[in-house]
Amino acid sequence: MPTRRRRTTTLAAAVATAAALGATAIATVGAPAASAAEVPLTGYELTWGIKQSYRTYVTGFAAGSFTPADGASQAEDNGAFTFVEGTGGYDSTAHTLALGFKGALRIESEAHGFALELSDVRFDSAEAEITADVTKDGTTTQDVPLADVTVTRAMTDMETTLTEEAADVFGSKSYAGAAGDPLTVAEKKAGESPSPAASASATASPTQSAAPAASASASASPSQSATGSPSPTATAPTGPAPSAAGTEAPVDGEIADGRLTWGVKKSFRTYVVDGAAEGRIKVSRGASQAAGNGVFTFVDGKGVHDADAGTLSAAFEGVVNFKGHREGGEYGLDLTLTDLTVVLDGGTGELTADVTSLGETTQDAVLADLKADSADLTAKNDILTLDDVTAELTEQGAEAFGGFYTAGTDLDPLDLSLALTEDADLPGGGTTGGSGGTGGSGGTGGTSGTTGSTTGGVSGSTTGVVTGGLAATGSNVPVAALGTAAALAVAAGAGVVLAVRRRRTEA
Structure with a gap:
């Protein structure tokens, strides 16, 4: 795994930790500061979802599973994971906090051939990171840094950035430097709901800082220190009322059905069918192509949507295969795109696909950066529609395509139509003009593609x-x-x- 350098966020993290704990909490320890450098902490929970699109990939395309164990749990609807019984200490001299948590998480997919386990999850505000012991192929690597953390006063919904090590663990180079799910670290009160929102909102009692010395470790809670905060941010994670989005559509939940319309790139379609490639385009597994060598429609979209957060992740069925340059029964061009996935957050995001070229496959290649006209994901009549989402080729996409397209090249725009309930009807039928484009002299014969990577040719x-x-x-x-x-x-x-x-x- 790559060598890690110490982050420049350490000082800021220490300051945030000190502010979170607060002078009042430290005073309740009942001992002079010089002899109370380490304040023991117990009974904490850490909630983190790794990355929403990764969870969708594991349970969707990879037909895999997440299995929490040893006290860990996962929220409903393929949600975030919670690790429990966190213990550690607060250093009142350095103003830093370190906690280790109980629980393990097994992640596996027989279809895509991976199995790994995370355990001994730790949060360190001095290093501003999440680490875990990672077991893969029977070998355990201890204290693998999975994400850098922007430590905040309330320690709720802290921003995370996945590391290069996380990219290696979770099997996608695109994860290095990508935004992970938010992180919440909070003390679990007796009889309290395990949800991070409940943990945060329940700590705002002004009487908790007056706890007797016997409960000193609990009084040093970063969540309880929110009582000294000038803002009510500690209670913010409780979320809006269910009617916040009006009656037009659910504000969050599963995507029941969907269509993605995308042409890849018009000049490329023209080249394959009518140009020097003298080839053909074939669609299968539910995908269709508009008449006249038009754009493609991918179907059976499934995923998750959150209007309040402005996020969605949707994966689509359908295969499109491009063949051309036939010589002696073989094709110099044989490219297949499948398992297309769109992820948006605040109006921007990415398009990924499994890309197959000349017998080699790259899974979950990030083909394009996406930008919608608006970050608004409010649906009407349980249908969410996004038109003309711009797509710009990424560096990884350019590499996947052999370096002939340069990063930043404009691809065809995307249109999305998503049904948020089972009984919502998607408008129209998309571009269903035919099963494929017409070929030139080399445009007949051959199968619809093989499996492989886009590095050949x-x-x-x-x-x-x-x-x-x-x-x-x-x-x-x-x-x-x-x-x-x-x-x-x-x-x-x-x-x-x-x-x-x-x-x-x-x-």
Whole structure:
């Protein structure tokens, strides 16, 4: 795993911890500060969901599961995880707090071939991080840093950023530096609900700081110190009333059905079907393509939606396969996209897919950064509609496509139509104009694709070949290296040059 450097947030975290604990709480310990550097703490809970899109992936595409054990639990509807019986101490000299929690979480998918377990989850405000022992393939690595934490006074809904180590643990390079789920650390009161919102709101009693010395460890609670806060933020996580979004639609819950309409890139479709590739486009597993080599519609969207938080995560069924450059029964282009997923938070987000090219697969490749016209996710008649969501190719997408598209290239916009209840009817039927585009002379035959990664392929023509990947558009095309036929295709306005596999040497 990568070597970790000490974060520059340590001083700020210490200040936040000191503010959270408060001078009143420290005074109740009943001993001079010089002899009370370590204040013992017990009975805490840590609630963290890792990352919502990761949970959706595990239980959705990967057909896997989360299994809490040893006291840990998971909220309903594939929600966040809570680890319990946190113990540790507050350093009144350094003004930092460290806690370890009981509970384990097993994450596994037989379909995608992974199994791991998190245990001994710890939160350290000095290091401003979450760590855990991680067991994979029978080997346990202790104290793996999973997320950096922006420590706050209330210690509720603290922002987290996934680490490079977390990306390795959870199997996606795109997670490194990505926003994780919010983190809450709170003391669990007797008879109190285990939910973090209840823990936070129940600590605002002004009488708790007057506890006798016998309960000193409890009085040093960061959640109780909210009584000294000038703002009522400690009770904020309780959330709005159920009617906050009016009667138009549920403010949060599962997505019952949905459609995603996306054309990938128009110039690419043109190149495959009508350009030098002389190929064809085929859709399957419920996907459809509009007539005239139009855009694609992916169906059976499932996921979660929260109007108040402005978030959604939806995964769609359907496969689209591009084939072209047929030589001797083989294709130089054989690209498949499936398992498309859209994640939005505050109007921005990402599009991921499993991308298959020439027999190799990259799962959950982040193809595009997304931006909607509005962050508003309020539905009407239980239908949420988002039109013309812009899609910009990411660096990972450019790498997945062999480097011929440059990061920042505009892809086709996306349209989303999501039903938030089982009885809500999605409008229209989407773009159901046919099962695939029409091909040129090389556009027939072959299956709908194989499984694999998008790192293979070479660009070329009948007169030459160069190494490469998928395709490129615009002025960045290295025309001189592409060979005569490909260069002519660009000059003719196809706007895209496709990677072609080197022809086998005849024996």
